[in-house]
Amino acid sequence: MDISQHPAVRKTPGTATRPGAALAVLAGAQFTVMLATSIVNVALPQIRTGVGLSDSGTTWVVNAYGLAFGVLLLAGGRAADLWGCRRVLLGGVAVFALSSLTAGLATSPAVLIAARAVQGWGAAAIAPSALALVMSLFPPGPARGRALGIWGAVSGAGAAAGVLLGGALTQAWGWPWIFYATAAGAFLVLIAGAIHLPWVPAVDRGRFDLAGTVTVTLSLTAVVWGLTTARGSGWTDTRVLGAFALFAVLLAAFALIERRHPDPLIPPRLFAGGQVVAGNGLMALLGSMWIALFFFLPLYQQQVLGAGPLATGLGQLPLAAANMLGSTLSSRVARRVGAKAAVTGALLIEAAGLLWLSRISSDGSYLADVLGPSVVVGLGLGAAFVLLTALSAGDVPPADAGLAGGLVNTTRQVGGAVGLAVLATLAGSRAADAATHGPHWEALTAGYRLAFGISAAVMTTAALLALAVVRPIAEADPHDHTHRNEASS
Template sequence: MTTTAPLSSPVSPAPPRSSRRWLALGVLALAQFLVVLDASIVNIALPVLGDQLRMSTAALAWVITAYVLPFGGLLLLGGRLADRYGHRRVFLLGVVGFISASALAGLSASSGMLLGARAVQGASAALLAPAALALLTHLFPESGDRTKALGVWGGVAGIGSAAGVLLGGVLTATLGWQSVFFVNVPIGLLVLATIPFLISRDETRTSGRLDMPGAATITGALVSAVGALSAVQQAGASAPLTLVLTAAAVAFAVSFVVIERRTAEPLVPLTVFANRNLSIGNIVVLLLGAAMVALFFALSVFMQAVLGYDALTTGLTQLPLAGALVVVAGLAPALIGRLGAKATLIGSLVLLAAGLVWLAAAPSDATFVAQLLGPSLLIGIGMGGAFVTTTQLSVDGVEGGESGLAGGLVNTSQQIGGALGLAVLSSIAAARTEALVHAGAATPVALTGGFSWLFLGAAGIALVAAVVAGFAAGERH
């Protein structure tokens, strides 16, 4: 006999209170900034890091993968641990682990030490990120204030994605590759020192037994899925490693569903997906992550490999995009109040798609002001509105005892989407570039043609997301 009974009711129904909740939001957003930043800031430092630690190109890919695998794989478990043991407690534990691992990464004298530190970073981020979003939902239970808070949250996430390239280039050039890890330490210590004074310990928690079989199978499924997508980039879709990891991901996922249907206290109650907005929001987050990660990767390489920009200039050219994103994220709550979340989200995704199509038209000798500034601003506007509204949909109607789970689902969707988008769209770009080279095109022209297809693919994904968003439930003001 199967059951999908929800977890037992929260022990403490009252959400955490803070007389300075907007300051608390700023500190939580700072922690989220670290998590988002760390996914991109390391990229610029990889060549220098590889020379000093004598790491091959294949080994350098593991500097990224060692972080992404535990992060993406443990997010749902991290969210459920936060629900079970307290959101503030698990958040602080994640911060301690993150800054400790960052310090170890900066002190690394060998590749093994660095990869181990990156894995701990990823696991700690999987505790930190869903707990932080859960704390936000408790601090701002009213829909109006929550929408404003999510505007701040979305803006910070966008800044982190765009700032990684800029900060990575500046820090690596001035202070060495170690500084891209050390920068996390003082910021993390500030978060660690202030949160206990801003958010009370009395939080909503779930009682009962933690579903360890469910935790093991979903972690295995997510790690295998992210690993398979990473293997596609490094070895190809038909490589034995890719096929084995894909089969493992499917087997783990099927086992997880069977376990969740049969246990009385599931890690992820399948009934949570009956919340239409949560389900729609997570699908859109996955698609948005696919478009966003591929975009930032391709834009960075296009500017350096084709246009000849150095790392610092490449970072500076992304400031207009980040600025537009932040401004629109701040205005999004007012737009949502006037137009509704669904209309705001659909409009934002259409603008994002238009900006990507415009960007795809950039030639191999493009100048920033003439051909890149306009699409960058439009992309930033679209992303700013989409970040806020998708996050709001994904936590819409979630009870306090499942807010950590909701945060884990949002972050998991974004991670899986990012890995999927990068694997698929970069493969399309590489195939197009190779075809143009064989046809006799010069290298810059061939690369531009490949990136053009990538940008068009990302635009298509954004439009699919807009269609999916149209199925969201009616607005809640």
């Protein structure tokens, strides 16, 4: 089916609808969002010196973006459904570009951290809107599978490229250029989107659930803040326990509000059909090791193997290439073996790569300890991301496409925040214990090995769960051939 004939799509005035150009813009938007997630990691020492950050302030350069991004994704998805995906996406890109430029110009910790938070707000509008447009523009079947394969490839490549670009720009021109480059990319996406993205009218005329948005945002903020703070203060710290208590209270309030609101932020119909619950649950587990992977692997390369920022970034290229390959092949594999087998296999490949990484050595090398497992991890990660995205958002009503995109991104981000907080705490404890018996670099390696080993166990558990919760499409609706094609893609 030609995209221009899709009933939900209207051409941008004065232009023709071109599916390749539209998908390129949407992929560029997603790449930019994922790039901003990891581009600061390698440059943190230089940023700390340049702006005068404390230890906690340095942590918040990363957390301010991830926290704002994760907790506002549901609101961004709902806004896309109510006000139109194109409008919300372009507005989010504009906010993202301006805040990136502000971050590069920042000369004080407060301005830099605030700009990173606003970046996260813009990203929370971009990600669900872009995914909803992909699902709207490409009909169920092989075309959507190929589009999602490209989507997954650029998502993984963006995260890995962030480490490479951050290292190269910091080493060549200084840390502000990582934000200038991000701003420039966002402005290009904004211009291209205004030209090439078709108008997809809002399909939901309900009311925006402000009370539900506020309570769920604050509840997720509380739990992520508590988990992040626990890394430095301990799990029994009064502030940490208070944050968890606030999370529970606000979550209960959110559930009560949703029951009474005529247009709830998360409508029950979202879970009535398809496999939204299964897809989001597995995506949360995948996210729990995704962010941790790109946190611990560069640290091992720099702090143990002694690589510089640029060499560390270049070392991520094989992982990025494997990620793109896994994303591209995922829909083809799923059509041949079925969604259940494809998801399970992808998660097991991911687990195998992480288990291999858990054998890193304190006196090792990139070729011996990082290259091989990075390729395996990239293949599994790319395929699993695409398949779980399709599972989570591919079978929902058109009126909820943006919300479904926001939900699956939220589960990945919140899962990542939880996973990173837990793994960082455990790895730090293992490293502290090992430091009493040996050199510093051996202690760090012991902590990283533990983090990768636990991540492998989590992915193995996810694969076993996939066998139980992912239904063959015939079980979901044996008479619906459209759904059969969609799920297999």
